[in-house]
Amino acid sequence: MSDLLQPIRNFFTALKFITKGGTGYYAWLAFLAMLIVYGLYSYITQLDQGLIVTNMRDQVSWGFYISNFTFLVGVAAAAVLLVIPAYLYNFKPIKEIVLLGEMLAIAAIIMCLLFVISDMGRPERGWHILPFLGTMNFPASLLAWDVLVLNGYLAINCIAVFYVLYKLSYGKEYKMSFLWPIIILSIPWAVSIHTVTAFLYNGLSSRPFWNASILAPRFIASALCSGPALMIILFQIVRKVSEMEISNTAIFKIAELIAYAMGINLFLFMAEFFKEFYSGSIHLAPMEYLYFGLHGHSNLVAWMWLAFIFNLSAFFLLLRPKTRENFFTLNMACVMIITGVYIEKGMGLIIPGFIPGTLGEIYEYGPSAVEKSVSMGVWAFGALFFTLLLKFALPVYTGKLRFKASESGD
Amino acid sequence: MSKKNINHICDKPLRRRTLLKGAAFGLTSLALPFGNADASVWESFFQKHFHQMNKDELQKVIARLENEYKEDYGKDFNIKSTKPIDGVKFGYGLDLSRCIGCRRCVYACVEENNQSRDPQIHWISVLEFEKGHRWVNVFEEATKYYNPHTVPEEGYFYMPVQCQQCENPPCVKVCPTKATWKERDGITVVDYNWCIGCRYCMAACPYGARRFNWAKPQIAREEINTETHYLGNRPRYKGVVEKCTFCIQRTREEPGTYPACVEICPVGARKFGNLLDPESEIRYSIEHKRVFRLKEDLNTSPKFYYFFAT
Numbered sequence A: 001m002s003d004l005l006q007p008i009r010n011f012f013t014a015l016k017f018i019t020k021g022g023t024g025y026y027a028w029l030a031f032l033a034m035l036i037v038y039g040l041y042s043y044i045t046q047l048d049q050g051l052i053v054t055n056m057r058d059q060v061s062w063g064f065y066i067s068n069f070t071f072l073v074g075v076a077a078a079a080v081l082l083v084i085p086a087y088l089y090n091f092k093p094i095k096e097i098v099l100l101g102e103m104l105a106i107a108a109i110i111m112c113l114l115f116v117i118s119d120m121g122r123p124e125r126g127w128h129i130l131p132f133l134g135t136m137n138f139p140a141s142l143l144a145w146d147v148l149v150l151n152g153y154l155a156i157n158c159i160a161v162f163y164v165l166y167k168l169s170y171g172k173e174y175k176m177s178f179l180w181p182i183i184i185l186s187i188p189w190a191v192s193i194h195t196v197t198a199f200l201y202n203g204l205s206s207r208p209f210w211n212a213s214i215l216a217p218r219f220i221a222s223a224l225c226s227g228p229a230l231m232i233i234l235f236q237i238v239r240k241v242s243e244m245e246i247s248n249t250a251i252f253k254i255a256e257l258i259a260y261a262m263g264i265n266l267f268l269f270m271a272e273f274f275k276e277f278y279s280g281s282i283h284l285a286p287m288e289y290l291y292f293g294l295h296g297h298s299n300l301v302a303w304m305w306l307a308f309i310f311n312l313s314a315f316f317l318l319l320r321p322k323t324r325e326n327f328f329t330l331n332m333a334c335v336m337i338i339t340g341v342y343i344e345k346g347m348g349l350i351i352p353g354f355i356p357g358t359l360g361e362i363y364e365y366g367p368s369a370v371e372k373s374v375s376m377g378v379w380a381f382g383a384l385f386f387t388l389l390l391k392f393a394l395p396v397y398t399g400k401l402r403f404k405a406s407e408s409g410d
Numbered sequence B: 001m002s003k004k005n006i007n008h009i010c011d012k013p014l015r016r017r018t019l020l021k022g023a024a025f026g027l028t029s030l031a032l033p034f035g036n037a038d039a040s041v042w043e044s045f046f047q048k049h050f051h052q053m054n055k056d057e058l059q060k061v062i063a064r065l066e067n068e069y070k071e072d073y074g075k076d077f078n079i080k081s082t083k084p085i086d087g088v089k090f091g092y093g094l095d096l097s098r099c100i101g102c103r104r105c106v107y108a109c110v111e112e113n114n115q116s117r118d119p120q121i122h123w124i125s126v127l128e129f130e131k132g133h134r135w136v137n138v139f140e141e142a143t144k145y146y147n148p149h150t151v152p153e154e155g156y157f158y159m160p161v162q163c164q165q166c167e168n169p170p171c172v173k174v175c176p177t178k179a180t181w182k183e184r185d186g187i188t189v190v191d192y193n194w195c196i197g198c199r200y201c202m203a204a205c206p207y208g209a210r211r212f213n214w215a216k217p218q219i220a221r222e223e224i225n226t227e228t229h230y231l232g233n234r235p236r237y238k239g240v241v242e243k244c245t246f247c248i249q250r251t252r253e254e255p256g257t258y259p260a261c262v263e264i265c266p267v268g269a270r271k272f273g274n275l276l277d278p279e280s281e282i283r284y285s286i287e288h289k290r291v292f293r294l295k296e297d298l299n300t301s302p303k304f305y306y307f308f309a310t
Helices: A002-019 A023-049 A064-077 A079-088 A098-119 A123-129 A142-169 A176-202 A215-241 A248-279 A282-291 A301-319 A327-344 A347-353 A369-398 B002-011 B013-031 B039-045 B055-073 B104-113 B170-174 B200-204 B260-264 B281-288
Strands: B078-080 B090-095 B125-130 B156-161 B180-182 B188-190 B227-229 B270-274 B290-292 B304-308
Touching (some): A023 A369, A064 A176, A079 A248, A098 A142, A098 A215, A142 A176, A327 A347, B039 B055, B104 B260, B170 B180, B170 B200, B281 B304
Parallel strands (some): B078 B227
Antiparallel strands (some): B090 B270, B180 B188
16 A cells, blocks of 8 residues: 555655745746736737737747747757767766756756747647647658757657656666667658758748758857856856756866857858848848848847847857856856857847848738737746656755655654 | 557457547647537547548547537538549639739638638738739748739739649658548648648648637628538638638539639639630630749749730
8 A cells, every 4th residue: 555655756756855845935936927827818819810810920920939839949959968978989078967957958958848838820730740649740840840840859858868767766876778778769860850940940941041051050150159058148157056066177178168159159150141232132131131221121130239249259268268257257158158159049040031021021020919919928837847857856966865665664 | 559559450440439539538638628529529529531531430539520500600501521522623723914812802802711810811821022022932022911902003014923832742751641632623621620730731831821710710601602512612720721622612612613713803803614625714714825833933833824814
C-alpha cells in the first residue's frame, strides 16, 4: 500500500518545494499570474472577434506574434552553445549548468508554440496539421517541417532534463550512456530548428527581403547571441536566489562565445547591407524602409539603428576581456544583445517581408493593444513555467530535494 | 503526448473520434460561442478534408452546410460540387489598352462571390500607374487607392490584378495542411473548412491575391448569392483565407459561361476561355497580341495574360 502511495507523497514533497518561497518569490508569481490572466482575457477577445483586433491586415499578414515566435526559436536553439563546450570539449564549469540551458530551451519552445497558436485564424483546427490525424503537407511545406523539428526539439530537451532530474531526485547517478546519444542528437537538432524556421521565410520568392541566402546563417549567428545572453543574466539570478553554484569561469566563457557569434552576425549584416545598397535594385526597398524609411514611412528606422548600435557596442564590450569580466559591463552588454537581437530578429525581420507589399503597397504596422497583451501573457507563461521548473530542479540539483524510492518502502 | 495518441489511432482507427474529442474538447469549448454546442458543431469540427470525403460524406456535409447557411442568412442555398470539365484548362486575358479603371469588376466580383462587405474584402485590386513612368512590374509607383471623379484620369493607365491562377502556385506549395490546391482545370481553390488560418499562403503569393477573414464576414441578407460552389463562393468563415476562383460556380456549369468580372467589364478588356481549345478567344489573344505575364522571373507561370490590343 505504501508503495503505491509513495509517488503521491513524492509529488507533495515536490509541491512543497515549489510553493515555498519568500515574499519576492510570491510577488513574482503574482505578477506573472496577473499578466497571464490579462493575456488570456485578450486572447478570448481575439477568439471572439477574430484577428481583426490585431493590427495585421492583408498587406502585413504576419506581425508581432510571428516576430516573437522567431526570436524565441533563437533562444531555444541557443542551448546548444552550452552543450557543445560542455560535452564535446568536456569543459567542466559549463557542464554543470547545461541543464539550465536545456530547461530554458523547453520554456522557449513552449512559448514558440503558444505564439503560433495565437496567430492562427482557426486554432481549433490545429490538428489538421498533424501527421496521420490531419493532412500534413510534408515535405512540401516548411511549416510542416517546423512543426516536426520544434516538437522534436521539445521532446529531446524534455527527455534529457527530466531523465537527469528523475535520477538525481532519487539520489542516483544518471547514465551517460543514455544521455550521450540524446545530447549528441540535440546539437544538429538545435541548428535545424533555426535553419528550418529561417527557410520558412527564405523559401518565398515573393518576398525579396527574405529570399536571400544569408538569412539562415544570420539566424543562427544571432541566435547564438541572444539565447546565451539571456542565460548569463538568468545564471546570475539563479546563483543569487539558490544554493546552486555557477562559476564565473563558465559565465565568462559563454560571454566570450557570444562575442564571436556577434562578430559573425555583424559581418553577415554588413554583407547584406552592402549587397543591397551597392547594387541598389528595386529589391532594396525593404532594406531602405528598415534603415532610412520609404516614402515617408519610417516606423522601424529608429529601432533598427538602436539594434545596430546595441549589437555593435555589445560586441566590443564582450570582446575585451576587461569589460567581459566586469559584471556591470557584462550585464549591460547582455541586455543590449537581447534587445538588439529581439528587434533585429523580431519585427525587423518579419515586417520588411511585407513592406512594401507584393503590389507595392506600404501599410505601416505596429502591434495593437491586444497583440501586446497576448504576447505579454505568453512571455509571462513562459517565465512562470521556467520559474516553477527551476524551483523544482534547483533543490534536486543541489541535493536538497530527494524522493524516497517506493521499492525500499517505509 | 500527441505522438502517443497518434500511435493509438493508427492501431485502432475506431478510437479516433473519442480520442480526438477528449483531446480537443478544451480548445473548442473556448473557440466556439457558448450555448451553441449542438451536434452540428461536433460534425463541423470533425469534418474531413475535401479530398478525404467520399460522395455520400460530401453530400451529408453539404446538406449540413446548407442548413447552417440558412440559419445564418435566412435563405435557401444551393452548394454545388461540380468537378472540372475534361479537356478544359481556364485562362484569362486582360487588355491593358482598354481598361479604364472603373472598378466595376471589383464590385461585380464581390456580389457574385459573397465577399464580406464589412470588413470589405475585394479579390480584385485595380492599380493606377502614371503614364510614361515605369514599367508595370515596378509596383511601388502604383496605387490602388486612386479616387478621381471620373475615370480614366488623364495621364494614367490601369492594371487590375487578381489571382493569376499559377500553373506552379507558391501558395499551394507552402500550405501546411493541403487546404488549398490546384484543380485539374487549373483553378487554385481553398477548402474553407480545412484552412487553419496560418496565412503562410498570403506570405507566399507574389500577386497579393489572397484575402483573410480578419473578422466574421458580414453580408446583408438581400445581397447574398445563394447559387454557390463548395470550393468557390459559398459564404466563408472568420479566420480563413479566400481567393479568386475564376467564378468556379459559373464557369464549370455551362461551357462558355464567363466569370462575373468578364461579364461586367464595360469596355471588353477582359477575356476568358479554355486554353486547351485552339479555337478559343483566349488562345487567339495569346497567339496574336503582345502578351506578358506578371513577375515571370518567379517561374510561377500564371494563366493570366496581360496584353495591349492597340
